[in-house]
Amino acid sequence: MKFRGILLVGAALASGAAAACNRTFLVDATDKYVAAQAEGKPATLTAITADNLNYTESDKTVDITTGVLAQPMKIDHNRSIHDTTLCATFTELIVTDPAKPYVIATRMVFTNDKASLIETIATKPGDWAFNATGYLHWNSLENWDPIPADKRDTRAVIQAAGDAYFNRFDNASYAVPFGTPCARLEGGAYTDPRGAGGNTCSLGLPSTIVVTNRRYVVDEEMGAVSIFLGFPGLDRSVPQEPMPDSHLFRVEGGKIRYIHTVSAKALERSPVVRFWMGTTPVYLFGGPKHYQAIFASRDLTYNGIMLQIGFPKLWRMTREEIQRFANDKSGHKETPLPGTEHVPPQQRYWATKYHVLYDFLSRKHHIKPIVDEFARQFSRDVVEKFPLGQWTTLSIDELTRRDFTRCAITTLFGPKILELNPDFLDAFWYFDSYASVLVYGFPRWMYPQPFRASDRFLDRIEKYVEAGLKDFDWNGPDVDAQWEPHFGTRITRELTKWLTDAGFQRKSVAGALGTLVFGQNSNTIPVVSWMLMELNKDPQLLSAVRAEVADAFVTDPLTGARTLDTQKVAALPLLQSLFTEILRLRVSMVIMRVADRPMTINGVDVPRGALVHAYSRIAQTDEATWGSPEHPADQFWPERHIKYVEERDPETGTLRKRREFAMAASPACFFPFGGGVPMCPGRHFAKNEIFTMVAILVDRFEMEFVRWTNPDGSPSDRPAESDQRFSGIGSLPPTVT
Template structure:
């Protein structure tokens, strides 16, 4: 094991999200003195522990502020066992890997995630105060039928169930989110048409995705008034995205006020949009899946439920802010990676262009007339699905977290009640035994990793082979959207939106690679890699930008 001085040196090399060295020293001294006087409970037959040079302190700080290095240490410790333990402050945490353990995390009734929302998401993201108690007191579950003998809040209302219903109904069902995709396609198409026909232009892939694609996504989700009422809203979103982990960690504003200012600015703009939409909407009119005031129906239903339940207006803005954040914080980096990978490989780009062409249909029978994109067919294209899955496999870096309501046995180890259980997408998605081949290791991008070729017909009548999307691995080996009942309800919407963006670009533009740059615009001598500052936060964006030149063909 490395000496303690080695780890102190690593602590001084944290990313821009790191606290000041003085504050880290104060935290370290205070917490260490408190913990030294306390005793920690030990579990019988417990799993091995991850080394902690400064007990209770070092692992906590590295997990919070340098998660990429922490995860690398955890992966090394899990090479010979499937469960290891460490302390996150005073909280005992068990990191699990392996098919059976991950499967148990997604299915065991002994595990819960609701308290994480009560402690972190609702008060911080949704700006709830005393209203959080309603969720904390609601033990009836999120299903249509309340759990047997479950207690309810003092008002007798259920809260988890309507929240789950709104998100799952209006985000995951194609008939509900298709109007959102149609609105996105219309807005993004209009933005692409501002580029003159037949002229080469140079641009940044990062700027394209973080500005043009993001604007189209916001317009599709909220309607046009959000951006009209709030110039600079896209910048406010990305400013908040850069600091949201600090907000989640719960650091006080006197330590670092930037996350609080960014969040308040972001939500104040959403609140302005909400006030206009709420006061001008005909609540007695017909139900529509998309309309220009609220945009997607999920926004309107979420606001209506919270308002009728008596939640403060700040909580309504917070709920919409969390929804928009969930929509874009992962999908925009994933879209950036997909465009980047396509431009790197001219052959793959052409293959995707040819495949996407099959998803276009003529609006009228005469040849040469306008075409429309069949998004239902688009999301079933095998090569595009494989590229999307490979992007998520390599770029999703997320810790799946559950808390134990009752003791649980994993791999023969007794995990006590009240502990936290975690697993990492990186551990599963980079497993060489599951994903690697001699020619294409698990750490490398391979566009056709999730494709197989089959022949139609039999014998001499066999036609040429064709691609088929093949994601035959178990859900415990590939879970970019989480798993179990908390699985991301907007995953199908995000997929359709990303596929639409890629299809519109590759079908309309000739594209050529120009150069790699650092994020500040200066030249880079290497291509993009995962930006480790976003480790454990979702889809990790590229740490480099790609400059391209393109020409609109039609």
């Protein structure tokens, strides 16, 4: 009651002090603030600030002449709301400058027409889920137009909606007026990346958090309330200390439509952040020693993620089939875990899955024939489609999503899959656009599109499986072939045979193979696209890579035919550096593990059942780890992973410099393919596939950049950016917004 009394008194005082406050004055004040921030000149605010102004950044008093307000910046977006009752304003700023990106939330309170308080939360790389480009992208898709006068909610209704959201944080049964649709934006992550139209604001809310010190700005005209507050638990080193936090709510018809979150310093003071997804605690770790501990731990497993998400959503297994895996406690290695030696071999599902995927996708003697077959097919296809001696203008997106994908799929699965399903590529890319949404847990009746996309995709794979099982001679000479025309590679054939012999339904077999298609192309295609874009943008880089690639081709002395040595090309230093730099900046993975028992990770106690996360974007763009004075960590530099070694020319005796590939930082801070036991089994195949395609293209063709285009092919005046809809799940495709 005391806390509520203070709020009432504060409101009364503010109302009295702001008797002359009006919207025109407040709009002028926020315009002046935005201009001052853009110029980096806080002195220009002198006319509207009180002599005793209290200026804070992240809840700490700061000299306004040396704080973030004194830093000039190109502001890509600003939005303000204005509270004539409290005579207060809130402003949201987004700066995507790669050198110094920011997302800034600022609250100003006025007394007698002068700002007596300016409090700012200026987030930057390293803060919770920070991604200014993503924040701008999702912002641009939302509608924040003024609410028509006859449809505006009262001040009390708008504020109550925001309060209900935070009241739910320590009371899971508290009713929150979420609208349908409703979307939440945190850093660069968006809960409704596909525009599904459902209520995604309720996903992953905590249930044991009590937020403190709520400060409001309410704007009836905009249907918005900003709440500054203290959010405890974000910093594991001081779990009870409230952290600076801002939430902006859009309320329409009494229902929450959008939520924007800005949380500061969560990873600056501690490399461990704790938050909640429903009632499950989640620990987000940062730093090399924590990454190493996570990937090395036997008590952190991926099995729970597969049981909850992978098998039911992607493999489309029945409950009975999933339970077979759940009952298997014998581990993934050839030797069963102690106490499980009695488990029959045919019931060791985890070990068999590991064996099939990793043996046939990771071992050199299985990979080389696949890559050689891909090189043969791709060389043939580009010769047929792009004759020498004439210029052709083509879309990199079309080249990679159609030509490259077609060749990749027929290599891995054989030609039958496309012969039986001429529209298979369309079905795959349609599924790809919804695949990430499947794991969110929406029921089919609420959001049917992802299920329709999955059904369409898997129906075609089932048709392919049925034909293969019928036509393939399982006792013939091709049973151990590295490649044959029915199933293509051994991995496809062995995976089909294992699941079929084990009695899994056809839909589950198709789901397993569909996940293989998804893993092969959804991640490799964006990487190839980014590599080709960077090569075309930089003629010197293209020339250097072309010269390097030339050494990987072998000429037959009898026929004169040139073929690519796929093993040699995979070891080229500059190409490896280019590839690594693309992965570092264009892959966004959230590593997820489940604690099988209570444990301690470098002094941090993690309870059984907790989720442990590591975010590749944080690890792979850390300035202290990857940056250099000339080349900041968040900027692309193709030679970041090159060192030059002096050697003496054996013929002339002169010294010369030779490139060697050397990752610029500890491998512990680089995990685009995951880490530990669940590391992507197809990573070696993917790398060889990508290198082969790039090598063949740069060797055979002259290339030059023409223009940026929109997805529909129309010209664009903006370069491609990473598509943040895929943040956290893999490669970020290029897009133009």
